[in-house]
Amino acid sequence: MKPKIFIDGEHGTTGLQIRQRLADRDDLDMLSIPEAERRNPALRQEMLHTADIAILCLPDDAARESVSMLDGNNSTRVIDTSTANRVNPDWAYGFAEMDAGQKTKIAEARFVANPGCYPTGAIGLIRPMRQAGLLPADYPVTVNAVSGYTGGGKQMIAQMENEDAADHIAAPHFLYGLTLGHKHVPELQMHGLLDRRPLFSPSVGRFAQGMIVQVPLHLSDMTGQPTLSDLHGALAAHYAGQDIVEVVPLEKSGKLARIDPTELNDTDRMKLFVFGTEGGGQANLVAVLDNLGKGASGAAVQNMDLMLGKAA
Ligand SMILES: NC(=O)C1=CN([C@@H]2O[C@H](COP(=O)(O)OP(=O)(O)OC[C@H]3O[C@@H](n4cnc5c(N)ncnc54)[C@H](OP(=O)(O)O)[C@@H]3O)[C@@H](O)[C@H]2O)C=CC1
Ligand SMILES: CC(=O)N[C@@H](CCC(=O)OP(=O)(O)O)C(=O)O
Structure with a gap:
């Protein structure tokens, strides 16, 4: 049956x-x-x-x-x-x-x-850092993100697409969750294995679907002052042996000039990147996914x- x-x-x-x-x-x-x-x-x-x-x-x-x-x-x-x-x-x-x-x-x-769509990206980046012992549990994690407007369901789709609606949103891009109390913070903290409540700032762009989630990090405040290669190695080891989450090689991401939130639209995959300059003391961990796909x-x-x- x-x-x-x-x-x-x-x-x-x-x-x-x-x-x-x-x-x-x-x-x-x-x-x-x-x-x-x-x-x-x-x-x-x-x-x-x-x-x-x-x-x-x-x-x-x-x-x-x-x-x-x-x-x-x-x-x-x-x-x-x-x-x-x-x-x-x-x-x-x-x-x-x-x-x-x-x-x-x-x-x-x-x-x-x-x-949630945002936590898929953020936990996907943070948890491997925690489990590899690179990110202390009390690190003051911040997560910045932009989503396509289908993330807000039928109501937001109508607000963005229907110019005659009383609650029409005309902005090309807007921040929300301004009280820092977004409903995704509890799952982000729990499954990100964080003791400290992460600071999460989401936004929406005038595109239907796709998203970018960013976790910027100061390497000197991480355990053992890791290099970009160490962060990349932790992600690559964590996601070895499966084909849904792709960790982009440093040689490839180092040549990129920009990231497009719609890159994985209509797929059920997620791409993770490590950006920064080796020796520069900072890194930006980035996830790209379709909010309606893997999200x-x-x-x-x-x-x-x-x-x-x-x-x-
Ligand atoms: N959109 C996204 O990117 C993501 C959404 N989600 C989650 O998925 C869930 C659905 O979201 P989404 O599809 O975006 O929302 P939509 O508003 O697009 O769809 C919700 C559907 O549920 C129906 N519905 C609402 N209340 C009831 C009820 N009491 N009984 C039966 N049906 C009801 C609605 O009907 P009606 O038209 O009458 O309101 C509508 O058909 C939410 O919990 C959302 O948080 C999770 C990850 C990403
Ligand atoms: C753009 C937008 O509005 N996004 C939704 C989250 C979409 C999502 O992940 O849905 P869940 O409600 O299932 O967590 C929001 O911020 O509420």
């Missing part, structure tokens, strides 16, 4: 992207609710109970509601793309390349929390395949 998959929120930005990725799959039995009924709780509950895996592509409160609709059910497995469960110890964190054992944890889990829908499909035993 084919596994039954239900995407709760299938008509939203993340849900649609997952549906596109699964459109040609004849190994899955897709359960679906017509768009007009997408908020019908009785239908959602029925689908949630029938599914082998439910992928929640909903705002946090609605995702919590879906999980509570499964009270008393011990069989449906859940992948939640919202922020609701990312620091919940009972849920596996769905970043498969984060640690050597993470794929197995995801594969065996009943509940998987898909990472959301691509990771959800990867996690689903791991849970179904269809991915190595």
